[in-house]
Amino acid sequence: MNEQPILEVKNLKQYFKVSRRFTVKAVDGISFKIMPGQTYGLVGESGSGKSTTGRSIIRLYKPTEGEIIFNGKNISGNMSKDELKLLRTKMQMIFQDPMACLNPRRKVMDIIAEGLDIHHEYENEQDREKKVYEMLELVGLSKEHAHRYPHQFSGGQRQRIGIARAFIMHPQLIIADEAISALDVSIQAQVVNLMKKIQKKTNTAYLFIAHDLSMVKYISDHIGVLHLGHLVETGTTEEIFNNPIHPYTKSLLSAIPEPNPRVEKHRKSQTYDYESSGINYLEGTKHLVDGTHYVLATDEEFAQWTR
Amino acid sequence: MTQNQALKEFQFQPDDFKLARHQDVSVVEQITPARPAWKDSVNLFLRNKGAVIGICCIVIITLFAIFAPMLSSWKYDDINTALQNIAPNAEHWFGTDTYGRDLWVRLWQGTRISLFVAVMAILIDVVIGVTYGMISGYFGGKVDSIMQRIQEVINSIPTLVVLTILLMVMQSNLFTIILALAFTEWIGMSRITRAQVLKTKEEEFVLASRTLGASSFFIIFKEILPNIYSQMIIMIMMSIPNAIFYEAYLSFVGLGLPIPEASLGTLINDGFNTLTITPYQMTIPVIVFSILMLSFNLVGDGLRDALDPTMKEM
Numbered sequence: 001m002n003e004q005p006i007l008e009v010k011n012l013k014q015y016f017k018v019s020r021r022f023t024v025k026a027v028d029g030i031s032f033k034i035m036p037g038q039t040y041g042l043v044g045e046s047g048s049g050k051s052t053t054g055r056s057i058i059r060l061y062k063p064t065e066g067e068i069i070f071n072g073k074n075i076s077g078n079m080s081k082d083e084l085k086l087l088r089t090k091m092q093m094i095f096q097d098p099m100a101c102l103n104p105r106r107k108v109m110d111i112i113a114e115g116l117d118i119h120h121e122y123e124n125e126q127d128r129e130k131k132v133y134e135m136l137e138l139v140g141l142s143k144e145h146a147h148r149y150p151h152q153f154s155g156g157q158r159q160r161i162g163i164a165r166a167f168i169m170h171p172q173l174i175i176a177d178e179a180i181s182a183l184d185v186s187i188q189a190q191v192v193n194l195m196k197k198i199q200k201k202t203n204t205a206y207l208f209i210a211h212d213l214s215m216v217k218y219i220s221d222h223i224g225v226l227h228l229g230h231l232v233e234t235g236t237t238e239e240i241f242n243n244p245i246h247p248y249t250k251s252l253l254s255a256i257p258e259p260n261p262r263v264e265k266h267r268k269s270q271t272y273d274y275e276s277s278g279i280n281y282l283e284g285t286k287h288l289v290d291g292t293h294y295v296l297a298t299d300e301e302f303a304q305w306t307r
Numbered sequence: 308m309t310q311n312q313a314l315k316e317f318q319f320q321p322d323d324f325k326l327a328r329h330q331d332v333s334v335v336e337q338i339t340p341a342r343p344a345w346k347d348s349v350n351l352f353l354r355n356k357g358a359v360i361g362i363c364c365i366v367i368i369t370l371f372a373i374f375a376p377m378l379s380s381w382k383y384d385d386i387n388t389a390l391q392n393i394a395p396n397a398e399h400w401f402g403t404d405t406y407g408r409d410l411w412v413r414l415w416q417g418t419r420i421s422l423f424v425a426v427m428a429i430l431i432d433v434v435i436g437v438t439y440g441m442i443s444g445y446f447g448g449k450v451d452s453i454m455q456r457i458q459e460v461i462n463s464i465p466t467l468v469v470l471t472i473l474l475m476v477m478q479s480n481l482f483t484i485i486l487a488l489a490f491t492e493w494i495g496m497s498r499i500t501r502a503q504v505l506k507t508k509e510e511e512f513v514l515a516s517r518t519l520g521a522s523s524f525f526i527i528f529k530e531i532l533p534n535i536y537s538q539m540i541i542m543i544m545m546s547i548p549n550a551i552f553y554e555a556y557l558s559f560v561g562l563g564l565p566i567p568e569a570s571l572g573t574l575i576n577d578g579f580n581t582l583t584i585t586p587y588q589m590t591i592p593v594i595v596f597s598i599l600m601l602s603f604n605l606v607g608d609g610l611r612d613a614l615d616p617t618m619k620e621m
Contacts (some may be wrong), residue, residue: 088520
């Protein structure tokens, strides 16, 4: 592929200073690329730094170290006004909790039009209304919903409102921070299908953060496995699912429930414990398996795992 | 063993399952008319009987306070020693006080001043208290620490001391009282506001606004403020009787209004001295005062409910 990546993260580090002596290393040097119109799934357990990565990229936090290149511009340092505006319009976020991410005191119309209001991207009242109605239609809601308050909707509908709010700016990259984790399973499928449908239509790239591997497998083109702030394995979905190298990835994959109840009965999940495994992420380096499939390991570990 | 093997090898075929139904567009159960949010609030407020009665009482009392002293043939500081402590009759509707002053006029004159103090208390709460609390809570960090220390220092000085110092350089009148109120009255309000802002600014919808590039101004006024209305209204409604009583107290200890002037507080205090002999001197101002307080509270409750969209279905 000789296309320019829409987002390139190079050696991103995000530390939080808790006190004078103690610093939390939430994200510790991760690198990946996202191509336009593609979906990159970021998986890992709770506290592995998935959400922090997303928030650092959209600059809710100031990255401690590393580079974030969005659309050919470095956005990890101090930004100029134009760069900031580009970031705030062309990169959007969908949040985890559909109950908390919509202001309970504002009507859906105002919530969705918020981006337009902030960047003054409409000509008159009718134009604003028309754009909001278009977005509502895109996410499978109807015009009449625009004049209601968030508490009058179900969880799935609220998440659609959240998606509409993000897409009204016609973003090139959407960071979906556990966008479906708070929904029940039947609604998850609806929302994921909706996101895929919109992606086909608009060629938007997704950074899809989740802990549910089966969903990630369904939506992603590339997958990155994050553990304790380190990207332990990354590659295309096929590479990761067909040939997992890292023991942590293997344990994650073995935890996916099988739809076939007879097979599920005999499924054994592998356990992985960082403390007792003898693996030190800090000593590991990136090893190429094949294609775009990389794994974080020392030379000995790599030889042992790929044997 | 062979059975186990067979189980493991069993696979579902792609056509084993069929899609039952596919529905992506949700159905609208009821059509909500498009109208601005403030119209909803007005409708909701008018549907609350208590609040409407409250606002009517406030309007009537205000009209009386404005026009009654103008239209009466008596004046609030006309002393007539021949007409001391007369019970209510056709000529003096609410009787006269110890100095023979007409209480009808004095009552409405006093209500005027008490209402003025109440309005000033609201203004002080909103302008100083809310602004201070919002800035302190929203920006946090060093700004917050410094602003909180300043507030603690101000709060630690008794208002009476401030007022006594003020009286050394200024005349004892209504303006001095308002100034003294402005000095400390806003602190409770700013504390409540700060606490609410601290809570609300961590919500995800504020983060969402920030990812859309909203300015601090936008976030404070469009995102945070509508969510803390109810606490603020309750606080304001509580501070009104406080301010009125405080004014009465200051007048009572001789630091407030100069002698011939009247307020509801001073009337109640004066009437209290002769409660057993001339009960009407205290009862009437107390009734007016109570109606006023009740009305303010009813209106406050009504406002709080009207501004909360989750109440709309009821």
